[in-house]
Amino acid sequence: MTHLCSLPTFDVPSLATEPPAMQAVALLATCGLSYWDGDGRCLYANRANMEWLGIQSDILVGTAFRDLAQAIGLASHTTHADAALRGDRHSLLETFDHRHRRRSAVVQYLPDTRDGVTIGFLMQITPTPSELHLPVAG
Numbered sequence: 001m002t003h004l005c006s007l008p009t010f011d012v013p014s015l016a017t018e019p020p021a022m023q024a025v026a027l028l029a030t031c032g033l034s035y036w037d038g039d040g041r042c043l044y045a046n047r048a049n050m051e052w053l054g055i056q057s058d059i060l061v062g063t064a065f066r067d068l069a070q071a072i073g074l075a076s077h078t079t080h081a082d083a084a085l086r087g088d089r090h091s092l093l094e095t096f097d098h099r100h101r102r103r104s105a106v107v108q109y110l111p112d113t114r115d116g117v118t119i120g121f122l123m124q125i126t127p128t129p130s131e132l133h134l135p136v137a138g
Contacts, residue, residue, distance in 0.1 A: 032125030
């Protein structure tokens with residue numbers, strides 16, 4: 001699978017101390033990015049993530065993934081988040097209700113493993129190519 005959006009490795013919880021360019025990458029990315037700690041609580045979410053999920057940051061940050069998934073109708077995703085916290089990567093295609101229309105995205109659960117210990121995970125919501133409305137090359 002080709003990743004339409006990816007970020008260099010950096011410590012998400014300390015994003016506020018990163019250079020402005022790194023903050024801009026996270027905030028302006030077209031894919032949704034959120035970081036969840038080892039207890040499954042959200043520490044960070046960019047604007048695109050909040051738009052995809054249809055919620056605001058002041059609600060999301062600090063929320064347990066299990067509670068969020070239940071509240072927005074993605075309870076089946078808790079198995080993927082749990083797997084990421086065990087160190088397993090998971091990817092799936094999901095359809096979201098977004099501003100009165102359905103949108104498709106690839107949702108990835110990417111474990112943050114350091115020195116053999118998984119300390120959290122990154123949830124990445126990447127629009128499918130049909131959602132990006134890209135011009136055809138050539």
